[in-house]
Structure formats: structure tokens, C-alpha cells
Amino acid sequence: MHTKLLELVETIITIDKSDEILVESFFESISCSKGEILEKENKVAQYLYFINSGFIRVFYNQNGDQVTTHINCPSGFITSFNSFVTGITALDNIECITACEVLRITKKDFDILCHKSQNWADFARIIYEKSLVYNEQRTNDIIALSAEQRYLKILKDYPAMIQNVPLQYIASFIGIKPESLSRIRKQIIS
Secondary structure, three states, X not given: OOHHHHHHHHHHOOOOXXXXXXXXXXXXXXXXXXXXEEEOOOOOOXXXXXXXXXXXXXXXXXXXXXXXXXXXXXXXXXXXXXXXXXXXXXXXEEEEOOOEEEEEEEHHHHHHHHHHOHHHHHHHHHHHHHHHHXXXXXXHHHHHOOHHHHHHHXXXXXXXXXXXXXHHHHHHHOOOOHHHHHHHHHHHHO
16 A cells, blocks of 8 residues: 555655655555545644545635635645644645545654654655645746636646546636636637
């Protein structure tokens, strides 16, 4: 169950057998059902999740609507990051869009793992940096690209998302209403 995580780590840094054993001992494997809420708003996020299979979204509630701020797929990390890192109450929810197989780790265990393994600490720092770059690019895309361009970018970069995630979540993720996404899809087809 830890294979994908260890393979991801190995693409970024070199680890040894002791690092593998530590990762396997700290990350717990769980199965989640479609629609399951992993972390809830108004509570402190308890876990960081690594997705082995399935799709998970981050959303918050605004005036009765759910606003999707992030969609993640294998092999990625997801949680309410602000809450997980700082220990403050989360403003968002983490929901399984599909049935998922994930690995999870508590903040306390994550910190212990970083302390015990310099390789893991280096990996975590690199993933954090990549996350910052991704989020900055996503912000730039929302500002600079049209809705159609944002949708085409998802089609190109994340085709599995289009096949596995309901369009209402994709529309929210790219900052438009589902009806607008339907129009864009019709224009692209014709």
C-alpha cells in the first residue's frame, strides 16, 4: 500500500531502507467511500492524506453553495493545509469524490518523521515548494486565462479528472457555473 508513496519519494530524493520503514510505520492505510468527508470545516484538520487511488476535493461553503478550491488525484497529498500546519480551525472540507485508497499521517507523527529522517524532511520541503509553485500558477491562471482556457488546461494536464470528477466540481474549481462549463464544452465539441 505504501509503494506509490515510496516511488514518489524516490523520484525526488534518494532514501534508504530505514527511511522506508519509518514511512511505512507512520502512514496508516485506509479505504474511504465516495462522498466521505475526511476533514470538516470548523474543526482542526487531523491528517495529511496521500492518495493511492481515487479523487478528493477541498471545498468550502459560501452562501449555501459549495466552492471547490482544489481537486487532487493519485499520487498527491491533500488536507486542509492551513489547519493541518498551524493547528487552527479549518474553513474548508475534504471530501472523497470517488471511492479512495489513501495513506494518512497525523501532524504529530509527520513532525516526528521529519525529525527522525532528514531525507523525509527534505522530501517534505520539496513537495511544499512544488505546492507553492502550483498554487501561484493556479492563481495566475484564474486571473489571466479565460474560463475556456482554464478548462482546456485541465483537459490537457489532467484528463483523468474530466473522466472521474462531476462537472459541477470542475466548474467550481475553474471558477464558473456548471451552465457556463456546459456551453464551453459544446463550443469545443463543435
